[in-house]
Amino acid sequence: MFDPKTEKTSFIVSNIRAIKIIAIILGLLIIIGLIFLFWGLGKKYNKLNNTTAIDKTLRDDIEYTNKFDFNEPTEAQLISSSLGVNNEILLRYLYQGKNTLVILDLKAKKIKSIVTLKKGQNSFKIN
Numbered sequence: 309m310f311d312p313k314t315e316k317t318s319f320i321v322s323n324i325r326a327i328k329i330i331a332i333i334l335g336l337l338i339i340i341g342l343i344f345l346f347w348g349l350g351k352k353y354n355k356l357n358n359t360t361a362i363d364k365t366l367r368d369d370i371e372y373t374n375k376f377d378f379n380e381p382t383e384a385q386l387i388s389s390s391l392g393v394n395n396e397i398l399l400r401y402l403y404q405g406k407n408t409l410v411i412l413d414l415k416a417k418k419i420k421s422i423v424t425l426k427k428g429q430n431s432f433k434i435n
Contacts, residue, residue, distance in 0.1 A: 378412060396420065 380386070384403040392398050395414040400407065407425040412418075 384408070 380401070381403060384401045387400045387402055387407075389397060389399050392411075397412040397414065399410040399412065401410065402408070403424075409423040409425070411420040411423075413420045
């Protein structure tokens, strides 16, 4: 005798069992993946706490920059600075009410030129 109700329920039950098994396997794989993730993060964190690597990068006895002392007048106000070509620094000052440009040569460690900008005529001229 063929009973369609029992045939449908047995097919559905077997599908539910397969889905349960797949879900359990996927859950276990997720848990294993999380365990390996935290294990790897822990190993990387231990490498960050290695003080010998930090000491190598932050040693005080090695200087990586050149020191250049430049004294400006006390009444001068620095407006801007920029690095130009050939290791030249351009400093723009407001000195005694006039815009003053100072060009420093870092290789020679001296002032290359001082340019004072004055207000005057309507056209540009070089005196």
